[in-house]
Amino acid sequence: MKYCRIHKSIAGGTVAAPPSKSYAHRLILASFLASLEKDSCVQTISNIALSEDIKATLNCVKALGCRFDIEANSVSMQQNKLNMTDPIVLECNESGSTMRFMLPVALALAGNAVVKGTPKLLSRGLGVYTNIFDDQGIVYSSDNNSLSAKGKLKSGVFKIDGSISSQFVTGLLFALPLLENDSRIEIMGELQSRPYVDITIDVLERYGISVRFEDNAILVPGGQHYHAVDSVCPADWSNAAFLDFFNYIGGKVNVTGLDSDSLQGDRIYKECFRMLDNGFCTIDVKNCIDLGPVLFTMASIKHGATFVNTRRLRIKESDRVADICTELAKTGAEFRIEENSVTIKPGTLTDQTPEIEFDSHNDHRLAMSLAVLASVFGATVKDCGAVAKSFPDFFEKIQKLDIFAELYEK
Secondary structure: OEEEEEOOOOOEEEEEOOEOHHHHHHHHHHHHHHHOOOOOOOEEEEOOOOOHHHHHHHHHHHHOOOOEEEEOOEEEEOOOOOOOOOOOEEEOOOOHHHHHHHHHHHHHHOOEEEEEOOHHHHHOOOHHHHHHHHHHOOEEEEOOOEEEEEOOOOOOEEEEEOOOOHHHHHHHHHHHHHOOOOEEEEEEOOOOOHHHHHHHHHHHHHOOOOOEEEOOEEEEOOOOOOOOOOEEOOEOHHHHHHHHHHHHOOOEEEEEOOOOOOOOHHHHHHHHHHHHHHOOEEEEOOOOHHHHHHHHHHHHHOOOEEEEOOHHHHHOOOOOOHHHHHHHHHHOOEEEEEOOEEEEEOOOOOOOOOOEEEEOOOOHHHHHHHHHHHHHHOEEEEOHHHHHHOOOOHHHHHHHOOOOEEEEEO
16 A cells, blocks of 8 residues: 655645546547547547546447557547447446446447446446436346446436436436437436536537537437547646645645636636635535545635535545545544535644644545645655546655655555
């Protein structure tokens, strides 16, 4: 297991924001679907970071027949032919996006799939899809390590609980244009993390696919074709937040490459950081759920805060409510955890604080949040290798910002 001992240090310098994992998943999938067309040409997606989640998506499109080359930070795809092997095995590792994006696409194209992943990933659930399978007569079975499904996805009306995850909507948005007839996705209740759906639609439009919102539904014409294009993956506002966090604890870090007009919902982190820096506040994380750990962490060393719409944080790579609160309590921070909200009262840290060992709970966003916090007073982060899931060179980047971080295995 990897550990990182971070000494008390102040960050300074210029650093490029990492590529967006959210965009990369979608660009890879859209590019693959375009590569299946008869008139396809070589396509390149540049500015890709080969995090563990992105490797999972690349492995899954490979299982469906995709041939690609990786050079530096670019992925190039040739014209491809669909693999009709039965079953098509989709190795998703720990990537919820990969699992939920790839399953409906595999069923639309080939009519069969076996989704494999860690027990933690499978425990996060595919209930939205299995309800659709029941309605459409798709046969499926599951255990702790896999879900098998057999049967072609058919067009129609799809009712989706908007409070669960926008990833199910995205998976259908990629798959339904491939079907012969039109479909309609009806969002039941309020759609959580709407910006992620906006990112999906942005990518679809780049590749020639048209869908449109109509009140609380998305209309998806069938019989569409993906068109091959070259793409550049934009910088990631979500992971940039960890680098910018240093500026609120005495650092002077210039984070470059971010597009202020980005559709990424997590660009709101700057406003949230300012609120937390100014005093006790209330923040709604409904549309920026991945910012939860870093916002909780900042609140614990600033003025405290109440966070609402936190329910979905409990079904991520870890229970991000209970687990981050457990770690921040080691600094003296206090919490009131309710069903859909968390209130944080800041701790008291001094130079005499006994050395702390934080545990990432194998969660990349906890590992990075706690690493930044550790630079304030010195601490160790256990299982820091979790950052490979989304930001594999995180520790190398902060070392270049004058953060004294020692990596070792134990």
